[in-house]
Amino acid sequence: MGMDRILKGIMQYRQTVRSNLVQEFQRVRDHPEPKAVFFTCMDSRMLPTRFTQTHVGDMFIVRNAGNLIPHSKFFATENTSTEPAALELGCIINEIKHVIVCGHSDCKAMNLLYDLGTDKEMSTIENQVKSPLRGWLCNHGSDSYDKFKQLETRGFKMPLLFTAETPMKQFVAYIDPKNKFSVQDKLSQVNCLQQLQNIASYGFLREGLASGKIFIHALWFDIYTGDIYYFSRQKKEFVDINETTFPKLLEEVSEFYYH
Numbered sequence: 044m045g046m047d048r049i050l051k052g053i054m055q056y057r058q059t060v061r062s063n064l065v066q067e068f069q070r071v072r073d074h075p076e077p078k079a080v081f082f083t084c085m086d087s088r089m090l091p092t093r094f095t096q097t098h099v100g101d102m103f104i105v106r107n108a109g110n111l112i113p114h115s116k117f118f119a120t121e122n123t124s125t126e127p128a129a130l131e132l133g134c135i136i137n138e139i140k141h142v143i144v145c146g147h148s149d150c151k152a153m154n155l156l157y158d159l160g161t162d163k164e165m166s167t168i169e170n171q172v173k174s175p176l177r178g179w180l181c182n183h184g185s186d187s188y189d190k191f192k193q194l195e196t197r198g199f200k201m202p203l204l205f206t207a208e209t210p211m212k213q214f215v216a217y218i219d220p221k222n223k224f225s226v227q228d229k230l231s232q233v234n235c236l237q238q239l240q241n242i243a244s245y246g247f248l249r250e251g252l253a254s255g256k257i258f259i260h261a262l263w264f265d266i267y268t269g270d271i272y273y274f275s276r277q278k279k280e281f282v283d284i285n286e287t288t289f290p291k292l293l294e295e296v297s298e299f300y301y302h
């Protein structure tokens with residue numbers, strides 16, 4: 044059982060949304076205007092087009108365990124081509140301006156990364172074959188974990204420093220200053236910001252990032268409340284996107300276009 048749910052869903056789709064979607068596909072073919080490359084976790088509770096209310100043609104979505112973008116340093120030693128290939132397809136070939144990394148609370152991948160730490164054993168080829176998930180997390184989550192450890196050592200009070208579009212563009216981040224979230228969720232937020240640095244590590248994006256053609260952003264979804272946070276470089280923290288904060292956040296993202 045289970046596959047019947049999928050087939051029944053397809054039958055329902057045929058009778059309901061299909062015809063509208065086909066019209067949308069035609070509109071997008073004639074006027075493509077993709078807005079963002081969106082990296083998020085493969086978690087079944089994450090429904091990015093629903094919680095951003097985006098439609099056909101709006102976003103290129105890449106999903107994996109833990110919304111990780113491998114740093115370019117891995118390029119030489121292992122075959123980590125999917126995420127950078129997606130960045131090239133989105134930002135270079137389709138000239139998409141915004142890259143968004145969206146993490147979330149109660150992330151099973153981040154919970155596992157928290158338990159594994161930076162177990163170097165797990166990143167050996169032999170262990171990667173036995174558990175690709177553990178290998179993936181230990182290799183590509185280790186920078187996030189190290190940053191998280193820095194935070195933990197300082198009692199979660201001190202800010203972390205990340206680089207963004209260029210090595211010159213650094214930003215400061217206070218992680219969960221109101222101490223609302225679990226340690227695993229704090230790791231998930233650190234991880235989300237670490238991916239901005241990893242994205243910027245790719246040489247083929249350098250010119251776009253340096254000249255203000257490409258921008259990188261972080262979102263974080265709180266699964267149990269449905270709240271969505273935007274990392275505000277001005278506020279130096281994840282800010283809940285709501286009726287009160289929205290005008291300021293809109294101002295902040297609009298400034299990206301002019302600077």
Ligand SMILES: [Zn+2]
Pocket residue numbers: 084085086108109110147149150151152153
């Ligand atoms: Zn997840």
